Amino acid sequence: MDLMEAILTRRSIRQFKDQPVSKEIIDELLRAAMAAPSAGNRQPWHFVVLTDHNIMDKIPEFHPHSTMLIQAAAAIAVCWDKNSELADGYGIQDAAAAMENILLAAHSFGLGAVWLGIFPRLHRVEKLKRLLNLPEHIMPMGVVAIGHPDEKKPPANRFDPKKVHFEKW
Numbered sequence: 001m002d003l004m005e006a007i008l009t010r011r012s013i014r015q016f017k018d019q020p021v022s023k024e025i026i027d028e029l030l031r032a033a034m035a036a037p038s039a040g041n042r043q044p045w046h047f048v049v050l051t052d053h054n055i056m057d058k059i060p061e062f063h064p065h066s067t068m069l070i071q072a073a074a075a076i077a078v079c080w081d082k083n084s085e086l087a088d089g090y091g092i093q094d095a096a097a098a099m100e101n102i103l104l105a106a107h108s109f110g111l112g113a114v115w116l117g118i119f120p121r122l123h124r125v126e127k128l129k130r131l132l133n134l135p136e137h138i139m140p141m142g143v144v145a146i147g148h149p150d151e152k153k154p155p156a157n158r159f160d161p162k163k164v165h166f167e168k169w
Contacts, residue, residue, distance in 0.1 A: 014112075017147065032102060043094070045095050078099045125140055
């Protein structure tokens with residue numbers, strides 16, 4: 001699949017088959033994440049790979065829109081190091097770019113994935129930090145649920161020319 005096809009056909013998948021995702025593919029997803037741009041090339045991202053359902057199944061206890069993790073074969077918590085970001089606020093942008101690369105790479109491998117927002121919901125941030133034993137300076141941005149899709153969604157055309165402005169508003 002070429003890049004434009006991957007971008008235009010990627011959808012949030014919330015239903016997964018009971019089938020594992022190989023370590024090799026997880027490694028490729030992380031390679032894609034770390035190929036993302038970052039402010040000042042600081043690369044403040046960190047990733048926590050989850051395959052243990054004793055951990056994954058606790059996230060829906062504090063994140064009401066994450067129940068698909070119970071079915072997912074894996075998840076990746078995307079974080080940033082507040083001590084490594086170029087300046088306050090850039091780490092979240094760097095982590096978001098890495099997250100999008102994971103989503104696109106998963107789609108390119110025929111996997112399904114969905115972005116589960118953690119930051120800026122401070123309740124979710126604190127609960128995930130405790131669950132994953134994150135150091136104080138590591139901030140969780142979101143979690144990607146990953147698995148073999150058990151649903152198929154058609155591409156969504158979200159292009160809206162009314163939201164495009166040239167030179168000035």
